[in-house]
Amino acid sequence: MAVASLAPDAGEVDQLYIETRELRLQGFLFFLISDCVLFSSFIFAYLYMRNSGQGWPPPGVQRLDVAFAAWNSVVLFGSGATMHYALENFKYGHFMRYMWFLLATIVLGVMFLGGQAYEYNHLIFGEHVTWAGSGIFGASFFTLTGMHGFHVFIGVCYLTVLVLQSAAGVYTRGKYFGITAGTLYWHFVDVIWVVLFSIFYLL
Amino acid sequence: MSVAAVHSGGIADHIHPEPQGFIRRYVFSLDHKIIGIQYLVTGFVFFMLSGLLAETIRTQLLNPNGGFVSPETYNEVYSIHGSAMVWLVVIPLLTGGFGNLVFPVQIGARDVAFPWLNMLSFWIFPVSGLMLFSSFLMGAPTAGWMEYPPVSLQGQAGTSMWAAAIFLVGVSSTMTGLNFLVTILKMRAPGMTFTRMPLFVWGQFATAPLLMIATTALAAALAALFINREFGVPFYDPTKGGSPVMWQHMFWFYSHPAVYIMILPAFGIISEVLPTFARKSIFGYKMIAFSSAAIALLGFMVWAHHMFTSGLAPFLQLPFMILTYIIGVPTGIKIFSWTATLWGGKIHYSTAMLFAIGFVALFTLGGITGIFLAAIPFDLHVHGTYFIVGHIHYVLVGGSMMGIFAGMYYWFPKMSGRLLNETLGKWHFWLFFIGFNGTFIPMHWLGMLGMPREVATYDPQFTFWNRFETFASYLMTFAILIFFVNIIWSIRYGKKAGANPWGARTLEWQVPSPPHYYNFKHVPTVYGLPYDFSQPLPYKGLEEELTDSPPAVAAGAH
Numbered sequence A: 001m002a003v004a005s006l007a008p009d010a011g012e013v014d015q016l017y018i019e020t021r022e023l024r025l026q027g028f029l030f031f032l033i034s035d036c037v038l039f040s041s042f043i044f045a046y047l048y049m050r051n052s053g054q055g056w057p058p059p060g061v062q063r064l065d066v067a068f069a070a071w072n073s074v075v076l077f078g079s080g081a082t083m084h085y086a087l088e089n090f091k092y093g094h095f096m097r098y099m100w101f102l103l104a105t106i107v108l109g110v111m112f113l114g115g116q117a118y119e120y121n122h123l124i125f126g127e128h129v130t131w132a133g134s135g136i137f138g139a140s141f142f143t144l145t146g147m148h149g150f151h152v153f154i155g156v157c158y159l160t161v162l163v164l165q166s167a168a169g170v171y172t173r174g175k176y177f178g179i180t181a182g183t184l185y186w187h188f189v190d191v192i193w194v195v196l197f198s199i200f201y202l203l
Numbered sequence B: 001m002s003v004a005a006v007h008s009g010g011i012a013d014h015i016h017p018e019p020q021g022f023i024r025r026y027v028f029s030l031d032h033k034i035i036g037i038q039y040l041v042t043g044f045v046f047f048m049l050s051g052l053l054a055e056t057i058r059t060q061l062l063n064p065n066g067g068f069v070s071p072e073t074y075n076e077v078y079s080i081h082g083s084a085m086v087w088l089v090v091i092p093l094l095t096g097g098f099g100n101l102v103f104p105v106q107i108g109a110r111d112v113a114f115p116w117l118n119m120l121s122f123w124i125f126p127v128s129g130l131m132l133f134s135s136f137l138m139g140a141p142t143a144g145w146m147e148y149p150p151v152s153l154q155g156q157a158g159t160s161m162w163a164a165a166i167f168l169v170g171v172s173s174t175m176t177g178l179n180f181l182v183t184i185l186k187m188r189a190p191g192m193t194f195t196r197m198p199l200f201v202w203g204q205f206a207t208a209p210l211l212m213i214a215t216t217a218l219a220a221a222l223a224a225l226f227i228n229r230e231f232g233v234p235f236y237d238p239t240k241g242g243s244p245v246m247w248q249h250m251f252w253f254y255s256h257p258a259v260y261i262m263i264l265p266a267f268g269i270i271s272e273v274l275p276t277f278a279r280k281s282i283f284g285y286k287m288i289a290f291s292s293a294a295i296a297l298l299g300f301m302v303w304a305h306h307m308f309t310s311g312l313a314p315f316l317q318l319p320f321m322i323l324t325y326i327i328g329v330p331t332g333i334k335i336f337s338w339t340a341t342l343w344g345g346k347i348h349y350s351t352a353m354l355f356a357i358g359f360v361a362l363f364t365l366g367g368i369t370g371i372f373l374a375a376i377p378f379d380l381h382v383h384g385t386y387f388i389v390g391h392i393h394y395v396l397v398g399g400s401m402m403g404i405f406a407g408m409y410y411w412f413p414k415m416s417g418r419l420l421n422e423t424l425g426k427w428h429f430w431l432f433f434i435g436f437n438g439t440f441i442p443m444h445w446l447g448m449l450g451m452p453r454e455v456a457t458y459d460p461q462f463t464f465w466n467r468f469e470t471f472a473s474y475l476m477t478f479a480i481l482i483f484f485v486n487i488i489w490s491i492r493y494g495k496k497a498g499a500n501p502w503g504a505r506t507l508e509w510q511v512p513s514p515p516h517y518y519n520f521k522h523v524p525t526v527y528g529l530p531y532d533f534s535q536p537l538p539y540k541g542l543e544e545e546l547t548d549s550p551p552a553v554a555a556g557a558h
């Protein structure tokens, strides 16, 4: 990932910064890989239990509402797009546009979480489907989507910190690894959602 | 700016100010060498504790009806013995310990990529160790180190503590793996290509991704166990639709790669010690290096060989059996390469070398019983018997622990500046070697005769060999005590080592013992493999290292 070459005026960054950034980027990608393994393990568990011969959804559980989740997914994917534009605008020096796109990303992320809360509320209190009380369905659905929601939550917090830091002028056109990392993380959380949406709602 | 013309001004030319004060230097140190020593000390403390548990097991088995401890306590004791030896002793000693201590210097780096992360990894480790042992206070787990449900779902509160402790130590491993991998990929000295890296570095290079990826899979399994136990979420609970066999899949998907985490770094140690004391280039450098990578990769595809009796679908049994056979091939390649290294060498039987040769012999036996076990018809008979206990101890004690001892005798002078006493060392080796074989060889036939593992009593017909094993295990413990005495004695009174007491050729031996906190005054350039004893050293830029001159770049220079 040639981050160095994307910086329009690399003049202000020294060799030490360039090399440190390379290490951090590499380390961050490895972190995402191992996080991905964490999700994969639970996804394996879900598919394993799902195929254990009790039928799916198991007796006593309704099929999930695809339409609502689809709209919620659109919200999350939209936030991926705004995050992308935020980073691009920062790179090319459009600071205010960057800030607006960043804020939009946060708003969309919170909307997604709100949607998820609504869905949980409906499942738990409307249909009495719970984490511990609904067999393998509750176990796999709430664990995986909960883990994902938690990742979105962490992402929202991180982006909020980015807003404050950016307002304080922490990032310059040569040194903005924090923004790159946030973008990578946010896209990662998006991609995980594509998988979760497919295996829980579509499959 | 004449300096800038010579130096790029990057990390290799950047020395942090020397840490001041005891706390920053030795407790919350960022220096990979100090952190390595911290790992070694902590790991050996846990080694003593889990060794005590091992002797409790053996003492119980002096008599067919036990009587030393209650059966419940016995279950707790072997469960914690196994868990502690795997996660608090062998893995931390080989990766966090020797890894930190040696490989950054061997690749010509000033430190690992993320020193803060390294410090964090270390400090999580003693905390999780204390958590693990504290589970005795609340009813320790009783289902062995594998903690198969449903038994582990029924265990007392200590089982949850066990899961939390292993989870944490796993987080530490994952971070170590990530750190090492970035370091090896990005921070090698100029000229240090992949095929010029010392074989110890290759061992760490193959291990790091396993730490990073496999351990995360274990984290998921443990988290699910914890959630199942504490919140009743039925992942593994068959009465609510969950699957105990799923735990076995998730556990072994980690734990088979983990057996390679526990052996690949030891392979690396052996590959340094053998050529040094045979005064001969390592035979088949590339074969050894690439077979480590092959083992790491194949290691992810054989986990179900632990589950041949768990109702694995028949169409899966054959592939797992064949893949397990295949993984024996790169392992065999290494053994032949080491033997060929010794062939015609001018062998110097130092203690480190004795342990290395002992490693080759004993590990080979363990590998051979592994191949037996890969054969389903054989495995169906001996699964769950003492034969398995024999196999794992030949590879883990005869292999990993012998490697650790070899590494201690080899690198102790580098970390302390003093040699370990050779006479005590020879006593350590021979008593350990005899005691080890006496303890674990009989387990093979006891297992084939049907003596089950993890049971507090046994059929009286097995009495003789069990007593024999117990007495041999006391001998082994005595040998280990000699080792500890040797360490404590040698720190004060050992012979001064100098920079390179063994005439070894890798980079860590070209700098003082112990090295400066910045490792190199000037990062060297590498021109070839370190193993060719007939050639001059393949490094440039090391002329100043053993003199009193200050480093070429000022500390703290930006």
Ligand code: HEM
Pocket: B146, B259, B260, B262, B263, B305, B306, B324, B325, B327, B328, B331, B366, B367, B368, B369, B370, B371, B373, B374, B375, B379, B382, B383, B384, B388, B391, B392, B395, B396, B399, B400
């Ligand atoms: C040639 C290489 C090897 C082969 C083919 C092999 C094969 C096997 C097989 C088939 C089992 C399952 C036995 C059963 O439970 O029925 C097993 C168990 C085991 N092996 Fe190996 N093995 C090899 C090397 C190693 C190495 C290098 C280590 C560790 C350093 C190791 C550690 C273990 C452990 C810890 C267990 C079992 C644990 C348990 O059930 O508690 N093995 N091995």
Ligand SMILES: [Cu+2]
Pocket: B255, B256, B259, B302, B303, B305, B306
């Ligand atoms: Cu295995």
